[in-house]
Amino acid sequence: MTYQNPVVPGFYPDPSAIRVGDTYYLVNSSFNYFPGVPLFESHDLVNWTQIGHVLTRPSQLPLGGSNTSGGIYAPTLRYHDGRFYMVTTNVDHNGNFYVYTDDIHGEWSDPIPVEQGGIDPSLYFEGDKTYFMSNGDDDAGNHGITQCEIDIATGKKLTPSKVIWTGAGGRYLEGPHLYKADGRYYLLASEGGTEYGHMMVYARGDAPFGPFVNYAHNPVLTNRNLGGYQIQGTGHADLVDDGHGHWFLIHLAFRQLDRWIQQHTMGRETYLTPVTFDQDGWFTAGDHGTTRATMTAPGLENVQQHSPLVPLSFHNTTIGREWVTLREPDNDRYCFDQTVLAMRPNQALLEETQVSPTALFMRQRAFFSTVQVTVDVPANAAGLTAYMTESQHYDAIVERVGDQVKVARRLRVGPATTLDHVQLLPAGPVTLSLETTNYTYHFFAEAQGKRYDLGEAQAQYLSSELAGNFTGVMLGLFTEQTDAPDADWITFTDFSLTFPKEDDAQ
Known part of the structure; x- marks a missing residue:
């Protein structure tokens, strides 16, 4: 079957997948968003449905003070x-x-800490033994897998931590996983950094602790030499x-803004x-060791065509699945009934780095999309954000100003903030898009049948190249407390996220 990549578009990085019977399950990194670790289900590896998150309680996921390079x-x-x-690292709180x-569709346990440090942890089970690996230092101070x-x-250690592999020679060895196939042990990892030099490497051994022999033709998968190609940064598989x-590699990569512009906005995708x-017993991957936008794979002949992105609204989204917050939310500030969203602002702005602003976000999953929402404007401010x-x-x-409503575009880039395209409109609901x-x-506002152009950025x-972070653009609804004496509830209605055309990888 021929299918299209990415299979899970948008900010869904560091994928890990398993098969149980005829069903596949997938998780991704979530960094400083709550709930954490998105969880997907599939019957064909190509079409994935989100069934929730793994970390859904503050006891599982403390995120206070986590910025966009912190958290999970x-x-x-x-x-x-x-x-x-599910094993992971909270880099700001408690480690591995x-x-x-x-019950994969139910609640997960509270965290069990592991004594070994490092990041990118993985588990391997064999018989009654459980092996834990990570990228870091062993008990003797050696660095590697x-x-x-x-x-x-x-979670207690039963044996000393020991470096079992130092990689194939690239920088930033990370993301290890151990497998057994046909009596051999395969150790898979990434090198090159999760950027344009990213690559997959592996080695093989006869025991879980090695020794491991490098695949002679590493890297087994990389797009680092595909100049003029939109998909880059392949790795972490x-x-x-x-x-x-x-067999298949489920891995991350990202799409540049186009084939020549080396910048990406939607984060690392699956x-x-x-x-x-x-x-x-050695394996190769992809199209001569590369990942392409269109691929053909044996074993997928009976798969239905890759489903297009479904338009979203309040009717088919929920808080805690599509909608997430920055850090642990104050749930008393949200009221959502699948038709109307009401939010009551706190003192935190979108610039907040310690606590959670009153805002809900969902991932931008396509280059070409249109977001629209109507805001009933009380004394406080509200808006739509990328x-x-x-x-x-x-x-x-x-924001309401006397008996009028002020509408504007605000751009925050580093230390610079601008407010422009200011319009004073008659009091009443405003539709932002x-x-x-x-x-x-490109932002717009509409009130009383008239549309206002708020400018293109x-x-x-x-x-990510400018941000230096690991996430991707989130589309959000937010509130901000102004000089008004009371934090009034702000009502959002008629939300929609649609996809006017499909993205074409170049």
Whole structure:
């Protein structure tokens, strides 16, 4: 079957996937957004449906003070003896831990900490033994892919931490996973940094602690030499099979604004690339070691066509699935009934780095999209945002001024903030809209049948290259407390996110 990449578009990085029976499950990093670790389900590896999040309670996910380079890093999802495990790192609070559940659609346990440090943790089960690995220092101070045996009931170490592999020679060795196939152990990892030099490498051994022999033709997957190609940064993969002899890499990559502009806004996304084993048990991946926008893979012949993105509204979205917050929210400030969203502002602005502003976000999942929402404007301010970080976001903002409503565009890029295209409109509801392309974010306001152009801003200033962060642009609704004496509830209605045309990778 021929399918299109990415299979999960938008800010869904560091994918980890497993197969249980005929169903696949997938998790991603979430950094400083709550709830954490998006959880997807699929029956064909191509079409994925979000079924929730893994970390849904503050006891699982403390995020106070986490910025857009903090919070939850790369998770790993595994299944053993009827139980699902998700292991990850909260880099700002408590380090490495795992949670578990016997019902993938239900609640997960409170965190169980692991004594070994590092980041990008992974689990490997064999018999009654559990192996824990991460990228970091072992007990002797050596750096590399470090592994120990743990008690899965408690997280306690049963053996010393030991470096088992130092990689294939590239910088920033990370994202390790261990597998067993045909009696051999395969150790998969990334090098090059999660940017334009990103690449997948692997080694093979005869025991869980090695020694491991590098694949002679590493990197097995990279787009680092595909100049003039939109998909870049391939890496951080998990290896999964379909139970019928076909293997795949689920991995991250990102799409530049176009084939020549080396900037990306939607973050690192989830891609699917086929794998082929040779007679000697070594494997190759993709199209001559690269990932393409259009790929053909054996084992997917019966898969239905890749489903297009579905238009979203308040009717088919929920808080805690599509809608997320920055850090742990004050739930008393939100009221949502699938037709109307009401929010009551606190003192935190979108620039906040410690607590949660009153704002809801969903991921931008396509270059070409249109967002629209109607705001009933009380004394406080409210708006629509394209948010990358606390210091990089584009907003359309409305505020009541006497018996009128002020509408404006606000651009925050680093230390500079501008407020322009100011319009004073008659009191009453205002409909805000945002039209996105791969190059621009364009805001509009409409009141009493008249539409006002609030201006166009360049996408490149919301790029990860400028932000230096690990997330992607989020489309959000927000409130801000002004000089008004009371934090009034602000009502949002008629929300829609539509996709006027499909993105075409170049």
